[in-house]
Structures are given as C-alpha cells and as structure tokens.
Amino acid sequence: MSVEVVPVTRTSGAKRVRHRRPLSARDWILSIVAYIIAAVFLVPYLEMIVTAISPSNQLGTSQLFPSRIDFSNFTSLWSLGLGTNLGVSLEVAIGATILVTLVALPAAYYTARKKFRGRMFFLVLVLITQMFQPTALLVGIYGEFSHLGLTDSVFGLVIVNSAFNLAFATWIMTAYISSIPVELEEAAFVDGTTRLGALRRITLPLALPGIVTAMIFTFIAAWNELVVALVLTTTPSHQPLTVALDGFIGGYQIDWGHLFATSVISTIPVIILFAFIEGRVVGGLTAGSLK
Amino acid sequence: MSNIEISVTDPMVPPSPPVMSGPRRTILRRLEPIYWLGPAFLLIAGVVITPVFFMVWSSFRNIDSVGFDHGWAGFTSYHNLFALPDLGPVMMRTIVWLVSVVGATMLISLPLAVLLNRQFPGRRAVRMALVAPWATSVFMTAIIFRWMLQPQSGLINIVGHALGLLHNIGLTSAQADWLGRPGSALVWMIIVAIFVSLPFTTYTLLAGMQAIPGDIYEAAKVDGASAWRSFSAITLPLLKPAAVVALLINLMNVFNSFPIIWEMTRGGPGDQTATSTVFMYQLKASSIPMAAAMSVLNFFVVALIVILFLRFSNWKERAI
Numbered sequence: 001m002s003v004e005v006v007p008v009t010r011t012s013g014a015k016r017v018r019h020r021r022p023l024s025a026r027d028w029i030l031s032i033v034a035y036i037i038a039a040v041f042l043v044p045y046l047e048m049i050v051t052a053i054s055p056s057n058q059l060g061t062s063q064l065f066p067s068r069i070d071f072s073n074f075t076s077l078w079s080l081g082l083g084t085n086l087g088v089s090l091e092v093a094i095g096a097t098i099l100v101t102l103v104a105l106p107a108a109y110y111t112a113r114k115k116f117r118g119r120m121f122f123l124v125l126v127l128i129t130q131m132f133q134p135t136a137l138l139v140g141i142y143g144e145f146s147h148l149g150l151t152d153s154v155f156g157l158v159i160v161n162s163a164f165n166l167a168f169a170t171w172i173m174t175a176y177i178s179s180i181p182v183e184l185e186e187a188a189f190v191d192g193t194t195r196l197g198a199l200r201r202i203t204l205p206l207a208l209p210g211i212v213t214a215m216i217f218t219f220i221a222a223w224n225e226l227v228v229a230l231v232l233t234t235t236p237s238h239q240p241l242t243v244a245l246d247g248f249i250g251g252y253q254i255d256w257g258h259l260f261a262t263s264v265i266s267t268i269p270v271i272i273l274f275a276f277i278e279g280r281v282v283g284g285l286t287a288g289s290l291k
Numbered sequence: 292m293s294n295i296e297i298s299v300t301d302p303m304v305p306p307s308p309p310v311m312s313g314p315r316r317t318i319l320r321r322l323e324p325i326y327w328l329g330p331a332f333l334l335i336a337g338v339v340i341t342p343v344f345f346m347v348w349s350s351f352r353n354i355d356s357v358g359f360d361h362g363w364a365g366f367t368s369y370h371n372l373f374a375l376p377d378l379g380p381v382m383m384r385t386i387v388w389l390v391s392v393v394g395a396t397m398l399i400s401l402p403l404a405v406l407l408n409r410q411f412p413g414r415r416a417v418r419m420a421l422v423a424p425w426a427t428s429v430f431m432t433a434i435i436f437r438w439m440l441q442p443q444s445g446l447i448n449i450v451g452h453a454l455g456l457l458h459n460i461g462l463t464s465a466q467a468d469w470l471g472r473p474g475s476a477l478v479w480m481i482i483v484a485i486f487v488s489l490p491f492t493t494y495t496l497l498a499g500m501q502a503i504p505g506d507i508y509e510a511a512k513v514d515g516a517s518a519w520r521s522f523s524a525i526t527l528p529l530l531k532p533a534a535v536v537a538l539l540i541n542l543m544n545v546f547n548s549f550p551i552i553w554e555m556t557r558g559g560p561g562d563q564t565a566t567s568t569v570f571m572y573q574l575k576a577s578s579i580p581m582a583a584a585m586s587v588l589n590f591f592v593v594a595l596i597v598i599l600f601l602r603f604s605n606w607k608e609r610a611i
Contacts, residue, residue: 023412031411037403038420041486044435045423047446051438060444103330110327122328124601129339131540131600133547135568136593139575139583140342143349146358163338166331224428227549231575242430249434249554256438263434267427274426275419282498285491286536286604 045267052260059256073261082262084237085244088154089223089266092240095158096222097215100169103162104214108173109199113182130167134160134228142231152238157229161222169214172284176210177203213277213284220270241266346590350583358579368580372588377562377570384477385546385566391481392545396488397538403489404496405522425490430550436483437555442468473563476556480564483551488544492537499533500526532603539600546592567592 023031051059052073054066111119134141141160142151150156180203188198204211226242233239236247241262248259274281353364372378407418424432439446448467470476503526511521549568552558558565558573565573567589575582 027411030406030409031413034406034411034417035413037406038417041420041490042423043446044432044439045427047439048431048435060441064446064449099334103334106327107331110324114324116324118324122332125332125335127601127604128597129335131543131597132339132593133543135547135549136586136589137339137342137346138572139349139579139586140344140346141338142575143345143579143583144342147345159334160338163334166334170331220426224430226428226430242428245434246430246554249437250557259434260438263431267431270428271423271426275422278418278422278425278494282491282494285540286495286498286533 045271048260048263048267051256052264054257056257073257074265077258077261080258081236082241082244082258085239085241086262086266088238089240089242091154092157092161092225092229093219093222095154096161096165097219099158099162100165100218101211101215104166104169104173105211108170109177109203111170112174112177126167126170129164130171132164134164134225138227138231141228145232151232152235154238156232157222157225157240160228160232161218161225165218165221168217168284172210172214172217172280173207175283176207180206209280213280216273216277217281217284220274223266223270343590346583346586350580350587352580354579356577356579364580368578368584371578372574372581372584381562381565381567381570384564385568388477388481388484388566389542389545392484392488392548393538393541395481395485396492396541396545397534399485400489400492400496400537401534403493404500405526407493407497408500421490421493424487425494428550429487429548430554432487433480433483433551433554436479436486437470440469440479440555442471470556473560476564480551480555483555484545484548487551488541492541495533495537495540496530499530502533503529535603536600539596539603543593543596543600546589546596 050065053069053071055068055070056073058066107122110116111122145151145156145160150159184202184206185198188202189195193201224242225240226246229240229243230246233243236244239247245259245262248255350368351364351366353361353367355361407414407421440448442448447469451467469479507525507529508521511525516524546566547568548566549572552564552566552569553572556564558569562570562573567585571582571585571589574585
C-alpha cells in the first residue's frame, strides 16, 4: 500500500453508482451498528464539552446534563496563567512544524530522486527513528539536554519533537515526490529553468498534499506531546499546556471545570485539523511498509 | 489506496544536470548528499542516537537525586534494580498490559475495518468519529475517562446504575471507586488503551483491505465462493502483512505508553498499577541511575520490536 497519490481511488465512479441502489434491511442493520460504534467513540469528547460548559456548582452531582449552560470556565481560565502555557504550546508546535519541513523536504527530495552511497543506510535510520518513541529514551534525553542547558527552553522541545516526527515527514514526502514523473522536471530543465526553479514550480506544488500532511501531523504530535515536556520543563511559565494540565491532575482538589474548558480549546481544533489528513496518515505511519 | 504502482518512470534517473566539468565539480558532487541529508542526519544523531549513549552511561554512574555526578558506580544500579521486590510484579503487569491491550485491539479492529470497508449511508461520518480519539492527545482522553469513572458522579457509574449493571455485581455507587483499587484500575486503563489504539489499527487494516484488488473477489464469486469463504481465503491471508505491521506498531506504542497510567493512577497506589515504562519514570524521582538501568532493560524490548519490524515490513521494496 502506498499513500493515496492518485485521487481516483477514493471516489471511483463504480462505487458511486452502487451507492444509489435501494437500501436493504442488511444495510440498515450495518448502518445502525456503525452509528452506535461511532457514538461510543464520541461520548468521552462530548462529556468533555458538557463538563466544560457546566456551572461549577453542578459538577460532581449525579445529573448527566447541567440545568443551564455556563461559559465562565472559558472566560476565567486566562486568569490562571494558562494563556502563557497555550502560547508555549503554540511556539513548540509551530517551531517543530517549520523545522521538520525545512529538514525533511530536502532529504526526501534527494532520496526520492537520486541513487547515492548511503541511501539505504539513511532510509533504515529513518525507519528505526520512526519506531522509536521519546519515552524509551527519556532518561537519556534528560541527561543530554541538562548537559547542554536546553531544559526549560522552547528550543529544546522544538528539536525533540522535530526529531521524532522527522521520519513520518520524510517517508510521506519521499512517497509523494517519487510518484511525480521525472519528465516533468526534465521538461522544465529544457525550458531553461534551474533545478531550484523546477523544484519550486513543479515538484513542490505536486507534492503539496504530502507536505501538508506531514506539517499537520507534526503540528498535532508536538501539540499533544506530554512526556518529554514533563521531564524537560520545570518553570510553570515555560511549560506547554499538556504539562500545565498535568499539574491540575496532580493536585489534591482537581479543578475539573477549568481542566475541561482548556481541554476543549486545545482538542477541538486538533480534531478538525486531523480530519483533513486522516486518509493519508496511515501510509506515513506504516512507513510505506504495506503494499 | 489500491494504487501501488505510482512511479510511472524510473525515479532513479536523475534530471540531466547543467553541463559543467572539472575536479571542483566532482568534489561538489561527492559532497552533494551531505547538504541535502545533513540536517536530517544531525537531528537524528543529536536527539535520537546521543540519548541512547547518555542513558547507558548514566546507568553506570553514581548520580544523586539533584543530578550531581559522584563518579563511576559499575553495575550497582543494576544490582539495586534487580534487588527490588517490586520489579517482578511490575514486569508481569507489563506483559499482561501488552498482551491484553494489543490482543484486544487487533481482535476488535478487524470487524471494525470490515464494517468500514462496506458501503452504507453516513460511512464518512462514522470514519470521522473514529478520528476523535486518534487526534486527541492520549493524555486528554485518559483524564476524561478518569472523570467519567468518578465514584458518585462519573458518567460510567451513573449509566451503569441506570442500567442496573453495578447493582448486579453488588456495588453501590460509593463502592464503585474503580481507580481506587489496583485490580479494577488496571482493567479500566487497559480499556482506555484499547480505545485509543483502535482508530490507527482499524485504519491500517482498512487500508490493507482496500489494497486487495476487487477482481480477485469477482473471480471468487464466479467460482461460487460464499462471502465467508472469500473472507477467509482471500481477505485474511492478503491482510496478513498489514496486520503484522499494525501489530508491531501497536506493541511499540503500548509498551511505551505512559500518559494513560500516569493520568489515571500515577502508577499507584505505590507502583501497583505501574508498567515498566511508568516504573522507570517513578524511579527517576528517587534515583536517576536506577531509572537509567530500567530504561536500558526497556530498551532491549524496544530494540527487539524494531528488529521484528525491519524483518517483517517490506520496506525495501518501497524504498528502492
């Protein structure tokens, strides 16, 4: 299996025609089962929203829905300093997205277009990185970054998140670029365009779905990251949102209202972003290892 | 996802470069991979490979809790680690955690993928619903489940009572403190881990199914094969590569899983709900060298999974 490069596969004409046939009893049963499963998957996130908009005196009671909607959790959370943490998360996620794109794109272009010594070595290295998780290396990362004085810094978090998402980005971009016929670039060369010109005007626009997928994926992964930040950041104002929220859970009295209001703000945009790339993520995560 | 042959031409033929010759040009050509791949290589070397050495090195040092290094300690940390009476139960729990989460995820995602592979109205919406636990930080999902498992007011207990489920197993709402007892806490954390692993696994199996050419099924139909027969004789065997890759990626994720246990019980009471990954993190608070030694043990498991992945995925065919 490869990434969906040619859009034809998704909505082939045959499927559309089949879609219009009258629904049988079996189709109805299938649909209902599927809707129930979908509901089960959504319940926790709906509960998150319901809790966030409940008045605080109605939390911890045994009623399922609040008697009125109250947005005070959303308006008052900024006074808790969570705005700063939200800012740190944004800086880390945007920084990692930019760095991954700058580093992965040339690497992917070169591996897709050239045969060179060490190409296999590079690809295996990327594949191994893909499987690794920062959690497994936590003590080592902490040791190294303490030595380098990179704890409590946005830059430290940016490079860790970049390194661990580099593999996904490289694989998916390589797959897209190698699917673009070389002739298209050659034609540009004939017309007198330089290599960089051809890259900018031909390769990049055609590989854009892959690049965007890699960028969104990296952004979300860095935005959601908890473990490394938990170890590398200690000053509250330098902590990303995940670590700040983890602090909520550590306390004796958990402030659920603000916890979930912040969760809603940080989760809903990410789910919407992810929905755009959903169809292409599997190809990158399995590193093209499925045929 | 059925389009496998995407490279129409040989991508290895380089675009004809502008003509230029001479020794200077040759050296530049030789060095070319370095400036295209150098940054990527630096990032991997600095952030993925160097920490491995730091980790192994710390496990042989005498580092105090403030981080001050008192010199070489030999295998002391390993001796201390193996002398801990809790290590055995933690390792057993890790195996239970791995086998039950990965096993159940694989078993549940197969019928889910079969369902999503069929045509029915609203299929797109159902696919989107599955995206929610995948896109959301696992840590958030764990916190939501912790909230839903609150003894008196949690959604799960309220609904359980309404349906009479809790009454049947002899629990009043005050007693349904699922996360307060290690046994039931572990069961719920396994359920949450399955919940967050299902979307990726289902999508991977679904991609595997959609890559199977439709005409094989047509041929089987012509030969009079039943639906079950085509499933067991065509779908299952052809799905094996996708299933193996999904299995190995899940093993890796679930073994390294930290946020679920951390947010729901902090591994506690004590370390009674900790897996080896969470235990490593707990050790870090008291002894960095012992946490490093635990990491080195964990690293062997991780390395084994990576080797299996390299062995079973046909990455070479894709890479060439």
